[in-house]
Amino acid sequence: MRNFELLFGYLGSTFAAFLFFPQVLTSFKTKKTKDLSWMGIIIGMLNGISWVFYGLLKGDPFIWVTNSILFVGAFLLMILKKKYG
16 A cells, blocks of 8 residues: 555656646747736745745655756746746
8 A cells, every 4th residue: 555655646746846847848839928827827936935845844855856846847937938928
């Protein structure tokens, strides 16, 4: 049962970490970000950074590594939105 839990933990962490990257890639390719919400990007960044601090305080690398990657994705999306939006 423990391996089953770890499997879903790894899957969930991986999917969460790369949540913004498909949109980053699409925005980079099309050079269009008009329809992206600033509020959504900001919430994504705040979400990521909050979980990073929580993970660091708890000493849980699954939390802080996952959300560091998520934050980078949201940050890249913010840069693209500013450049192309």
